Amino acid sequence: MDITEIDGFDNLHEPEGILAESMEMARGMYGTKRTWFLINGSTVGILAALFAALPRGGRLLMARNSHRSVYHGVMLQDLETVYLYPDTDPETGIALGITARQVEEALEADPEIRAVMITSPTYEGIVSDCAGIAGAVHKRGLPLLVDEAHGAHFPFHPRFPESALAAGADVVIQSVHKTLPALTQTALLHLQGNLIRSERLNRYLTILQSSSPSYLLMAGIDTCLGLIRDRGSALWEKMFSELDKFYKNAGNYRHIRVFQREEIQKDPGKLILLPPKTAMTGRHLYEVLRCRYHLQMEMAAESYTLGIVTCREKPEGFTRLHEALEELDSELQPAKETQKEKPTDLPPPVQTEKIAAAMEKEVYYADLDTAAGRECGCFVNLYPPGIPLVVPGEIISRELSEQLADYYSKGVRLQGLKGQKIAVIDNHTDNPSKRG
Numbered sequence: 001m002d003i004t005e006i007d008g009f010d011n012l013h014e015p016e017g018i019l020a021e022s023m024e025m026a027r028g029m030y031g032t033k034r035t036w037f038l039i040n041g042s043t044v045g046i047l048a049a050l051f052a053a054l055p056r057g058g059r060l061l062m063a064r065n066s067h068r069s070v071y072h073g074v075m076l077q078d079l080e081t082v083y084l085y086p087d088t089d090p091e092t093g094i095a096l097g098i099t100a101r102q103v104e105e106a107l108e109a110d111p112e113i114r115a116v117m118i119t120s121p122t123y124e125g126i127v128s129d130c131a132g133i134a135g136a137v138h139k140r141g142l143p144l145l146v147d148e149a150h151g152a153h154f155p156f157h158p159r160f161p162e163s164a165l166a167a168g169a170d171v172v173i174q175s176v177h178k179t180l181p182a183l184t185q186t187a188l189l190h191l192q193g194n195l196i197r198s199e200r201l202n203r204y205l206t207i208l209q210s211s212s213p214s215y216l217l218m219a220g221i222d223t224c225l226g227l228i229r230d231r232g233s234a235l236w237e238k239m240f241s242e243l244d245k246f247y248k249n250a251g252n253y254r255h256i257r258v259f260q261r262e263e264i265q266k267d268p269g270k271l272i273l274l275p276p277k278t279a280m281t282g283r284h285l286y287e288v289l290r291c292r293y294h295l296q297m298e299m300a301a302e303s304y305t306l307g308i309v310t311c312r313e314k315p316e317g318f319t320r321l322h323e324a325l326e327e328l329d330s331e332l333q334p335a336k337e338t339q340k341e342k343p344t345d346l347p348p349p350v351q352t353e354k355i356a357a358a359m360e361k362e363v364y365y366a367d368l369d370t371a372a373g374r375e376c377g378c379f380v381n382l383y384p385p386g387i388p389l390v391v392p393g394e395i396i397s398r399e400l401s402e403q404l405a406d407y408y409s410k411g412v413r414l415q416g417l418k419g420q421k422i423a424v425i426d427n428h429t430d431n432p433s434k435r436g
Contacts, residue, residue, distance in 0.1 A: 001216055002214070004215070009215065012037065012209070012218065013211070013213075023035055026188060030155055030163075032165060032190040032192050033192045034201075037221050038189055039185060039214055041175060041185050041187050042067075045187055045188070045189035046147055047069065047072065047073045048189065048204040048208055049145045049173060049189070050079070051073070051204040052200040052201045053170075054079060057077075057079065058080070059079065059080040059113050059114055060079045060082070060113070061084065061103070061110070061115070061117070062084065062118070063086065063098050063118045064085050065086055067147060067149070067385070068387070068388055070147065071355060074356075078356040079356075081354075083348070086098050094272070094304070095122055095124075095126065096264060097265065098118050098128040098133065099129055115144075115145060116133070116144050118130075118144075119147040119149075120147075121150050121266070121267050124259075124266075125266045125267030125268075126264060126265070127161040130169060134164075134167055135168070141195070142195070143170040143171065144168070145170065145171045147173055148163065148165075148169075149174060150175065150178050150267070150270075151179070151267070152175060152176050152179055152180050153179045153269075157236040159240060159268065160267065160269075161265045169192075176188055176225075179308065179310055180228065180310065180311070186221045186224075188221070189201065235312070238311075239269070240268075242318045243318075246318050250325070253325060254329055255334055256274065258273060269308060270307075271306065271309060272305075272306055273304060274303065275305070279332045279333065279335070282301045282302055282305045283300040283305075283412065289305070289321075292324075302412075307321070346389070346403065347397055349391075352395060355392050357393065358377060358393030359392050361426070362425070363378065365421035367420060367421055368401045368422060371401050373396065373398075375395055375424060375425040376390045376395070377392055377424050377425045378392060378423035379415075380414060380416035382407070382413060383415045401422075404417065
């Protein structure tokens with residue numbers, strides 16, 4: 001099955017046959033102007049979208065809680081950035097949605113902005129007001145790009161939040177493999193409207209994607225979408241039937257809660273489990289579910305554990321998760337909470353230069369406890385979800401250095417550090433510890 005572009009099997013970069021037909025099926029299912037298959041994940045779609053939407057050195061208005069691939073696109077295109085900061089849930093620290101008002105105010109304050117990019121839904125399934133944002137952006141004739149990597153399933157059932165496509169976004173990138181039954185590394189890039197030319201997107205995809213695309217991955221996208229087209233309705237109904245039972249059962253737990261807020265739009269398939277803070281952390285709950293009950297969750301944070309439900313879950317999986325949580329809940333003996341501790345809000349970072357310029361400079365590794373006040377020379381992020389806590393060219397705050405040290409001491413997965421050291425820009429050429 002691992003073939004190449006042999007006769008009769010088309011070419012992803014110049015599709016005329018079966019791949020063109022398959023992408024046309026995808027375009028019809030999502031109702032777009034054009035849809036491309038991606039075999040380098042959503043990352044390549046995000047890079048291509050940024051290259052196509054902005055001139056080199058242009059200014060981008062972007063959500064600060066964007067995936068690191070957005071920052072990599074910013075670096076490669078030498079873009080200037082203006083950040084949108086979502087509010088956070090006071091109990092969990094989870095980033096909430098970006099609002100249309102935030103976007104309107106930012107665009108009004110900076111007429112040099114050439115495009116807007118947000119992430120919706122977030123890793124936890126929180127959805128922004130994409131329709132309101134699209135209206136505000138289009139009022140100024142600018143394109144809206146949406147990283148909808150975790151929302152490829154949104155158009156296929158009315159109980160999911162509205163997709164960014166239906167809300168009017170110009171370019172939407174979706175990971176098929178995250179919430180639909182497809183192989184890892186498969187994704188879709190959608191285009192609609194007339195603010196970005198199809199030819200530009202196609203040109204950059206040809207440059208950025210492998211010239212030897214995997215037919216296993218492309219066939220996987222085709223098979224996945226065929227399944228959703230032919231059997232999706234029954235699969236979604238079955239999933240929601242099990243989800244409804246799970247949420248109902250979870251309402252009977254005494255200590256463990258499932259995050260739900262009526263005023264927040266959220267993907268119901270993202271299960272945010274909140275253990276009592278005085279009894280266990282989100283990381284502890286994650287490890288107990290994995291080691292004791294053989295249930296692999298998606299991610300752990302300090303205050304919650306995240307699980308992802310898809311249309312291919314089996315009823316036994318829901319039963320096992322409920323029984324595990326029910327048993328754990330009965331065993332927990334939380335101490336009395338004296339005061340609710342609010343998650344630490346990091347101050348907005350001070351950006352001294354563009355990411356691309358900072359990445360070209362020499363760096364050396366400084367201890368976290370001495371790094372405050374210095375210019376960062378690397379990306380540091382939790383993985384998952386891959387959202388940078390600090391990027392090259394920003395000043396490392398005291399609060400950030402303390403938080404990174406705290407994460408490290410608790411065994412939280414951090415990318416970008418070397419032990420308890422962080423790369424900082426070396427402004428002294430005689431520093432003996434520098435490296436290129």
